[in-house]
Amino acid sequence: MSEKRTELSKLGEFGLIERIKSKFSVSQPTTLLGIGDDAAIIAASDDVKLLSTDMLLEGVHFDLSYMPLQHLGYKSVAVNVSDIAAMNGTPEQITVAIAISNRFSMEAVDALFEGIHAACTNYKVDLVGGDTTSSVSGLVISVTVLGRAKKDEVVKRSGAQLNDIICVTGDLGAAYLGLQVLEREKEVFLSNPDMQPDLEKYEYLVGRQLRPEARMDIIHELREKECVPTSMIDVSDGLASELLHLGKESNVGIKIFEDKVPIDNGAFDTAIEFKLDPITCALNGGEDYELLFTIKPSDYEKIKNHPDIHFIGHIHNDPTQHVMVTKQETMVPITAQGWNHFKE
Amino acid sequence: MSEKRTELSKLGEFGLIERIKSKFSVSQPTTLLGIGDDAAIIAASDDVKLLSTDMLLEGVHFDLSYMPLQHLGYKSVAVNVSDIAAMNGTPEQITVAIAISNRFSMEAVDALFEGIHAACTNYKVDLVGGDTTSSVSGLVISVTVLGRAKKDEVVKRSGAQLNDIICVTGDLGAAYLGLQVLEREKEVFLSNPDMQPDLEKYEYLVGRQLRPEARMDIIHELREKECVPTSMIDVSDGLASELLHLGKESNVGIKIFEDKVPIDNGAFDTAIEFKLDPITCALNGGEDYELLFTIKPSDYEKIKNHPDIHFIGHIHNDPTQHVMVTKQETMVPITAQGWNHFKE
Numbered sequence: 001m002s003e004k005r006t007e008l009s010k011l012g013e014f015g016l017i018e019r020i021k022s023k024f025s026v027s028q029p030t031t032l033l034g035i036g037d038d039a040a041i042i043a044a045s046d047d048v049k050l051l052s053t054d055m056l057l058e059g060v061h062f063d064l065s066y067m068p069l070q071h072l073g074y075k076s077v078a079v080n081v082s083d084i085a086a087m088n089g090t091p092e093q094i095t096v097a098i099a100i101s102n103r104f105s106m107e108a109v110d111a112l113f114e115g116i117h118a119a120c121t122n123y124k125v126d127l128v129g130g131d132t133t134s135s136v137s138g139l140v141i142s143v144t145v146l147g148r149a150k151k152d153e154v155v156k157r158s159g160a161q162l163n164d165i166i167c168v169t170g171d172l173g174a175a176y177l178g179l180q181v182l183e184r185e186k187e188v189f190l191s192n193p194d195m196q197p198d199l200e201k202y203e204y205l206v207g208r209q210l211r212p213e214a215r216m217d218i219i220h221e222l223r224e225k226e227c228v229p230t231s232m233i234d235v236s237d238g239l240a241s242e243l244l245h246l247g248k249e250s251n252v253g254i255k256i257f258e259d260k261v262p263i264d265n266g267a268f269d270t271a272i273e274f275k276l277d278p279i280t281c282a283l284n285g286g287e288d289y290e291l292l293f294t295i296k297p298s299d300y301e302k303i304k305n306h307p308d309i310h311f312i313g314h315i316h317n318d319p320t321q322h323v324m325v326t327k328q329e330t331m332v333p334i335t336a337q338g339w340n341h342f343k344e
Numbered sequence: 345m346s347e348k349r350t351e352l353s354k355l356g357e358f359g360l361i362e363r364i365k366s367k368f369s370v371s372q373p374t375t376l377l378g379i380g381d382d383a384a385i386i387a388a389s390d391d392v393k394l395l396s397t398d399m400l401l402e403g404v405h406f407d408l409s410y411m412p413l414q415h416l417g418y419k420s421v422a423v424n425v426s427d428i429a430a431m432n433g434t435p436e437q438i439t440v441a442i443a444i445s446n447r448f449s450m451e452a453v454d455a456l457f458e459g460i461h462a463a464c465t466n467y468k469v470d471l472v473g474g475d476t477t478s479s480v481s482g483l484v485i486s487v488t489v490l491g492r493a494k495k496d497e498v499v500k501r502s503g504a505q506l507n508d509i510i511c512v513t514g515d516l517g518a519a520y521l522g523l524q525v526l527e528r529e530k531e532v533f534l535s536n537p538d539m540q541p542d543l544e545k546y547e548y549l550v551g552r553q554l555r556p557e558a559r560m561d562i563i564h565e566l567r568e569k570e571c572v573p574t575s576m577i578d579v580s581d582g583l584a585s586e587l588l589h590l591g592k593e594s595n596v597g598i599k600i601f602e603d604k605v606p607i608d609n610g611a612f613d614t615a616i617e618f619k620l621d622p623i624t625c626a627l628n629g630g631e632d633y634e635l636l637f638t639i640k641p642s643d644y645e646k647i648k649n650h651p652d653i654h655f656i657g658h659i660h661n662d663p664t665q666h667v668m669v670t671k672q673e674t675m676v677p678i679t680a681q682g683w684n685h686f687k688e
Contacts, residue, residue: 052439055441060480
């Protein structure tokens, strides 16, 4: 079985840009001019614009030995869309800057942009520009997203008030456990390349790691129910770290209950299998890209029956006290292990 | 002489973000919320928004053995501002994503952001967000710029018309020759580390390479003179490559005159010293970040006396003919060597 391999040097930078451009069309009415000039042109309006950037590096954020390029492309867009969702906004345009080495073929770049295209279609965002360059080492993808929101509906990290209810969507810790599974399978494969990995049992966890979704569905549903969160953040570094951000920026105290933190059953079992504490995975795992937000108590009725929104605690007055009530009814301080990228 | 070195691991990612945040203030009235939330919030208006991204990689776009980090920071902003200038827009906000390895100290990151800060101050743009992450190899900087323009004054690459006059600012080829000088001095230094480089004679050329300026001054002056170019592009890949872009996007033919192409005297002499053809350096050198634009013949009177705008040719009707009239009055086709990043 031989796969077609077209060298990037045959295509050149402008050829590559043309190739990418030909595959992306425009869907947002605010996109007046997309790829192909010095900058994209975007119509402004009475709304405010939201701007965010995330960079993913090979060897730091992903391992191509188990991350398919399509998924990587999809994820690089989803994590940026998630930042706009966390402001209660609607993403509209993205730019994508990539650095790739010669070890990638044109077909590999196509696969990456297939994933980017799938995410653009799913989230209804337009790819309007970017940069393509060579890399002397690993693959780098930097995505910037521009979004829109009504000025009085933008939700910052700083708006949580006394007695607000703390909500989180979906479930937590699964993306981190998916990564543990992938790392283990990689070790097994390296020591015995004939061994085929059996990932079926872990399909949900692995999917959470490789192809996360931004929760734009929740944003749309909250709008329908006329529920505007008082503060919001997306769970990229882990629940604990994000809770501390909300507490600090809003200058309030956080109290959550361990038994309310949503953990998928398979994630729970896999944590035990890996001799990890499930709640620690949920608190510090990261990369779930769920939404963590606070609502006024008076808004509780509007969303209390939503199957994918969980009410995990509330806001209290003392900004120095961020605590979790355990299943044993003891209080433990919430501490962020998060990720220190700069530690060796 | 010992320099202070604070490890990034001591600071952590959030500590680093806090440190950067504390050094940048906001100057644009459209910046409603800067660094510190999931996305920046930017006021919209009746104008259109312009969005552009450029990524710089160590070992590809810069060599830290002769590129001071302050200059690198400055340049990474300037090349993005240049893209907004090339749309006849005004830059307002930037995001900066950086990937850095542990071999950089906090002081090194400070130096990088000093340069970014100097550029932000000079071009009156606000740093409103970004991403900081670790790199397992070289330094990566990806800057995205958001700008503003009046909708009917945006200048694309596609508006050049028959008989329009082709203009270019400043001088060309010097940045490329500055790079040749720096590469040669590096070789000398590597073979004899006691040798101090003597760059004084080449100060202008080296400065053009290390610390280019975006020509926002020209944009402001064109506005004052009520001269709106019909098409425009910034000279990043080289004059020839940019001329072909204008010709192609506008579907017109290009005719320029060799003796009108502006080349600095020192650049001319240095080209000869390096056994290079000065006009080839000007046509294919790149990284000058000057503006190449076309004007209606009726606008010529408005800017004919500008000391830094040069009239190098005109637009004709045949989009298959892009030619330069040499000093010997022969016609040669304009071909772009440009840069093929993917060639080894």
